[in-house]
Amino acid sequence: MNKLRVGIIGATGYVGIELLRLLLTHNEVEVAAISSSSFEGKNITDIYPNLLGYTELKCENTDEVVEKSDLLFLALPHGLSEEIANTAIAKGKKVIDLGADFRLEDENEYEEWYGKKYLYGSLHEKSVYGLCEVNRELIKKSPIIANPGCFPTSIALALTPLLKHKLIKKDGIIIDSKSGVTGAGRGLSLTSHYPESNENISPYKVGGVHRHIPEIEQSLGKAYGEEIRIVFTPHLIPVNRGILSTIYCELNEEVSYEKAYDTLVEAYESEKFVNIVPKGQTASIKSVTLSNNCQISVHFDERANKLILCSVIDNMLKGAAGQAIQNMNIMMGYEENKGLEFLAPAF
Amino acid sequence: MNKLRVGIIGATGYVGIELLRLLLTHNEVEVAAISSSSFEGKNITDIYPNLLGYTELKCENTDEVVEKSDLLFLALPHGLSEEIANTAIAKGKKVIDLGADFRLEDENEYEEWYGKKYLYGSLHEKSVYGLCEVNRELIKKSPIIANPGCFPTSIALALTPLLKHKLIKKDGIIIDSKSGVTGAGRGLSLTSHYPESNENISPYKVGGVHRHIPEIEQSLGKAYGEEIRIVFTPHLIPVNRGILSTIYCELNEEVSYEKAYDTLVEAYESEKFVNIVPKGQTASIKSVTLSNNCQISVHFDERANKLILCSVIDNMLKGAAGQAIQNMNIMMGYEENKGLEFLAPAF
Amino acid sequence: MNKLRVGIIGATGYVGIELLRLLLTHNEVEVAAISSSSFEGKNITDIYPNLLGYTELKCENTDEVVEKSDLLFLALPHGLSEEIANTAIAKGKKVIDLGADFRLEDENEYEEWYGKKYLYGSLHEKSVYGLCEVNRELIKKSPIIANPGCFPTSIALALTPLLKHKLIKKDGIIIDSKSGVTGAGRGLSLTSHYPESNENISPYKVGGVHRHIPEIEQSLGKAYGEEIRIVFTPHLIPVNRGILSTIYCELNEEVSYEKAYDTLVEAYESEKFVNIVPKGQTASIKSVTLSNNCQISVHFDERANKLILCSVIDNMLKGAAGQAIQNMNIMMGYEENKGLEFLAPAF
């Protein structure tokens, strides 16, 4: 059987190289070509020596990659994907966009948070928000997948079943998230300069200004059936990988902790990549980093009547490249965990 | 002039050795003696080679240290201080307790959270909660100081002025705190085992069960004049030192962000160790670790109408040994920053 | 086709759990049973939540595991493997020992460094030192494999081709090695206590006293055909995984740097797991951690006439569990990289 020819646009960024690493051992696909605007013409192993001996790919330009591929992963800064997706779709290719261009369904929201309008409105009608466990059936039929953001994935997986069944109040949800430094990418900045981030923790974009907010609210609102407004504070922590979202919300009257817990367990009992941690245990990022898994622990503060959820993922895998490959597997009818079978190391 | 003879009970734990390090260069005092139950008779430099060349102190037993000292620092696990304090006070010595034995004023609360009653009720009447910036005048007159816990210090400094002036609502306060690993002390445990805490972040005691909760609520309730109930979730982060408390609360009607900000600035403008970060900037632990400082940044989320405070301290200094020395300075009438003049390194 | 039934003795130590993680996704084998002396009867996922959802194995006792398995991995402290291996071999099973019991061929050396004699001399005659790239043919035929130590693997892979071809002098070899903290295992100790190893680097067992020395000298001596004596200093560095050995040696007269470099390239050009880094580049552990790869960079100091080799592996994979699985693959005739296809992440 012929392998699927896949291409990566933006292969030398952190998301791109993580995609390449995984796709090189995915046995249904062949990485046909990769592009990089900064390193065109260079061997990828000269930039990433971890792949030495495993590939001889060189960085090409975008057009070449589009041409050679059946399915394209776009791992680009926000705003650069629409144009390429339009070209690729016109040529009958499939597209998985790991940026934000297709994530927001409301053009006004997109304009408000990203400062620009859609270039190709009809493309957006064809696209689906690729939160695999929630939108699996739509993903199967769509040629363009908007791969979810890292924070939104950790949050929507924890809250969707509770909101859908109206077990928690839609108001007053507070989310305190912590992310590893790879979330900021390979671009150099003082924030990611080792002596500044090592032995540090820093909140950032405090006060309702992070661009993942509309995406999170879109997912939660859809689950609940009404608009939802959240408080969201991201923090940078000194680890390479991993996101922990600590989520504070309130149970509806007559809803018990057990009911909430059981609903989450049921929602994910047939899912390979989402696990509800046994009662009494607490999720931590080490249990999921370097895997495509999400783990969620569920806690109740009786004194204050709050439900507290701790949801953990690897920001580069379930929060980016891993979920993108899961999306490809769903689109193509492969086993959903193909190429993602590796388990999280204990350390 | 004669120097004050100080003693450290429990000198080989992390808090004890941090006290010793600082006291050895405090020029109003002489470290008369130190004790350690595990290392009696040993040179402190055999256990802590960082002090090599700077002291020849040996670990003695508790009685010897009490005898030789005018003022005692007790750096012991909870429950061991009351007995020693009683003896010391009877001999006319002063006591600064860095454990929890004297922190809670309500014996019932103490029993509820620590599972035991006071041994010497009258001692508790003589003791003062040593949050320096709040209780300075009482500290001057008291022979026993209950040195505050690390999380409570970071939280009470941020919220006290706002609660005292009734600028924020007393209900719905949510505190998401992050602490470095030294907070767990020198005792060996899997939690502090390097491969388990490195590249990890883990929430713990989620759901209203951490023993700092009654201490935090006592401080906040006193400031407000009514009982207050909070949600508090501590997290362990992979750094040696530092606490960040991200605090979510709601402004009262007709209170502006500016009013809240200015109130905090005024509250601390004559304080050496507390700084309100300029508007638009965000506090992070690196700005205070290895100093006795607290920095607080103030943010407003208009979309959700929440005030967000980021309060940072070094858990071993302003959150333990540093504040204890500040308390000694106040008690003895020394300059308040004596022995604490060092500034936080930039990295 | 029936899968090979494998068992792990000592599954809850760091090497054991790494074996389990890998074997659970190795599609030629089934993990039949695992043992742990400390956790008998417990679910492995209660101890290692990273495996939640991927296995329901419980810890059994050693006898049960031996009984249920065709091939046994022994991941035990030194001195405990011989007895179990003897039983297993008598029952016709194969054994891969990850401890030191079978590594030294000279019983006197073993006694000198480990303080005991062989229990079953004839077992040692059946065993082979499992440095895969060097002893592949012998491994195919042996029922007992002595899986090499982590430091010795990094060193022998770099020096064997040079010694075998007599390109370097046998005298004056100095090896300065650096290892991540997982090398010290899961046992609690101050050395692995987070606040002590974080932001630290510490040499240990300086002065020719580390037990890997006779193993290293055995490998090098065999390659050269004469006894070799080395200087070896291990250091603990604040990372979870990875070993870097910086090796200083001298080229023989009339041997050029190019000759040495080319000899290494040729030695490993058909090997999947060993790569010689291109000239002008320098090996670092990040290129190999979380893979079974070894990378070696080769440098020449003209001023001092020294050849310098930098050899890197993941101490838990090529230095332990990974090489053990590679050994199993060779013994059983599977593809040599089966279950070890994953590539090192870039970060």
Added chain:
Amino acid sequence: MNKLRVGIIGATGYVGIELLRLLLTHNEVEVAAISSSSFEGKNITDIYPNLLGYTELKCENTDEVVEKSDLLFLALPHGLSEEIANTAIAKGKKVIDLGADFRLEDENEYEEWYGKKYLYGSLHEKSVYGLCEVNRELIKKSPIIANPGCFPTSIALALTPLLKHKLIKKDGIIIDSKSGVTGAGRGLSLTSHYPESNENISPYKVGGVHRHIPEIEQSLGKAYGEEIRIVFTPHLIPVNRGILSTIYCELNEEVSYEKAYDTLVEAYESEKFVNIVPKGQTASIKSVTLSNNCQISVHFDERANKLILCSVIDNMLKGAAGQAIQNMNIMMGYEENKGLEFLAPAF
């Protein structure tokens, strides 16, 4: 008494800001002015919030700082100090240069390693290499101090007494050094990008090409009285601060380990900042980071007849800003540890 007016040229780099932090609490001096080419006109606390509340200094230009100061610290990239030093000396000011411009006494060496000639040869005649414990008497009389490099300091302190007394052979010295990331400064680079240096160790400039080599050889050669050639390999380790140099050398015939050990102890017994670690213990960086101390442990490998020295310092303090202040104290006749009294934290 009037305070000494000091100025810092290049105050916003890592060495500059470390100088400022220390000088702000040095009670013999007043920081008169600071300069920064990148941040002229800005408040230093906007760039370094750790100093918030402790200074209101703004960055000025170089001329202003020279004018206002009696003594200048130059914390600049190599090659920029000579011109400024010339101006300052002409105006009767003293200069401590933390760059390399004045470190090498042989202009040919300087040209070979730095690619340029001296601009002002006569200035070099006035300058002294500021290794305090070795050149104290010369430092007292010189208006220009060449503050030693970080690696050279760690190495020269360990080897000088041994070479001076001809206890070790001058040939075959191999030095394997490990440095924290602040050594690379505040300039952004992939090498210092958090996800690349975290969980990594990388050798660099392997093979006799690091610019500290001639400086090291100059110190060692002077101590011995003959030219010395060394092998030197630096490594980057994932810590903010600290240097460990592991040094391999050979005792001369009839020199015992005890003789070497005792010679080192005697050499430094009256020194405040250098300590020889007790026999049987091993130096590690945590014992000295955040202090101006150097600790040296001494080991003997009988099997291979090698003496091994482990020498540790804080690269930013004894390896840069701390030694510079020690030099100022010597020049000005202050107590040598003035402003440097703080002890290394245990964690």
